[in-house]
Amino acid sequence: MDRDQLTEKFRGLTIWKANGQRAPHKPLLVLLALGCLQRKGQQELPYAEIEGPMKQLLEDFGPPRQTYHPEYPFFHLQSDGVWELTTEGGIQLPLDRKLPNAGVFREYGVKGGFPEPILEIFQEDPEAVRVVAELLLGAHFPATYHEDLLQSVGLDLEIAGTAESTTRIRDPKFRREVLLAYGYRCAVCGLKIEMQDKTVAIEAAHIKWHQAGGPDHTANGLALCTLHHKLFDVGAFTLDPDLVLSVSSMAHGNEGFQRWLLDFNGDRIHRPALSELAPQPDFLQWHVREVFKGKGRYELNLN
Numbered sequence: 001m002d003r004d005q006l007t008e009k010f011r012g013l014t015i016w017k018a019n020g021q022r023a024p025h026k027p028l029l030v031l032l033a034l035g036c037l038q039r040k041g042q043q044e045l046p047y048a049e050i051e052g053p054m055k056q057l058l059e060d061f062g063p064p065r066q067t068y069h070p071e072y073p074f075f076h077l078q079s080d081g082v083w084e085l086t087t088e089g090g091i092q093l094p095l096d097r098k099l100p101n102a103g104v105f106r107e108y109g110v111k112g113g114f115p116e117p118i119l120e121i122f123q124e125d126p127e128a129v130r131v132v133a134e135l136l137l138g139a140h141f142p143a144t145y146h147e148d149l150l151q152s153v154g155l156d157l158e159i160a161g162t163a164e165s166t167t168r169i170r171d172p173k174f175r176r177e178v179l180l181a182y183g184y185r186c187a188v189c190g191l192k193i194e195m196q197d198k199t200v201a202i203e204a205a206h207i208k209w210h211q212a213g214g215p216d217h218t219a220n221g222l223a224l225c226t227l228h229h230k231l232f233d234v235g236a237f238t239l240d241p242d243l244v245l246s247v248s249s250m251a252h253g254n255e256g257f258q259r260w261l262l263d264f265n266g267d268r269i270h271r272p273a274l275s276e277l278a279p280q281p282d283f284l285q286w287h288v289r290e291v292f293k294g295k296g297r298y299e300l301n302l303n
């Protein structure tokens with residue numbers, strides 16, 4: 001196997017997808033395993049050891065859910081041919097091998113890791129680690145997540161610019177049209193900054209992520225300053241179909257938090273002059289369901 005064949009295997013991870021729901025379990029497990037390999041040279045990860053960190057990753061970078069299941073990717077990643085499970089002394093597990101079972105994984109000290117040929121490439125070729133990590137970041141998470149995620153899994157990479165999405169080509173007009181529609185201002189705080197006629201720190205955010213199939217269309221975009229872009233992508237606030245802003249009950253902070261976020265709770269954000277360019281309700285509903293965390297401090301009118 002060479003680096004290209006390896007990359008293809010990770011590009012082809014089967015991700016359970018239904019109704020636009022996010023399932024970042026497998027990419028998160030691979031990134032965690034790459035981090036352990038790079039940092040500690042650890043090749044096999046006992047389930048009991050990674051259960052806690054995986055839960056935390058799912059909570060921090062996954063969609064809001066009632067419960068989190070680290071055992072799912074730990075088991076199902078096997079079927080992609082990039083992961084294998086072993087037990088101490090090779091004992092057979094007393095369970096239906098078709099189902100993940102956290103209790104059995106813990107009790108029998110089940111370990112997971114990359115199979116030998118894949119492990120060898122990662123060990124001998126640091127570039128392969130970077131390529132696969134960038135591929136997974138670009139395909140499953142918006143750019144505002146990349147640095148935080150790498151730090152959380154302890155992976156040290158020089159990410160060259162923004163990782164390319166591998167599934168679709170981005171439309172370069174998206175940024176221009178979104179910024180124009182909002183008059184080059186942040187839709188939340190109204191910030192507008194230019195340096196030598198060039199707009200800075202104002203970004204075109206996707207409401208429904210590019211990685212979840214959200215289109216590069218102005219009605220799926222918002223012009224947001226760097227701060228509000230990040231806060232929107234991590235689910236610290238969302239918008240109802242009337243474009244009223246609601247801050248998450250899980251977000252807290254000091255007087256800066258009050259001033260830069262909480263003060264906008266219950267406000268209608270700035271809208272484009274042309275109503276057909278305004279955010280479309282189904283994209284906003286996706287954000288509420290798949291990104292927004294906790295309860296809204298302003299009660300969302302979702303109808």
Ligand SMILES: [Zn+2]
Binds near residue numbers: 186190226227228
């Ligand atoms: Zn702003």
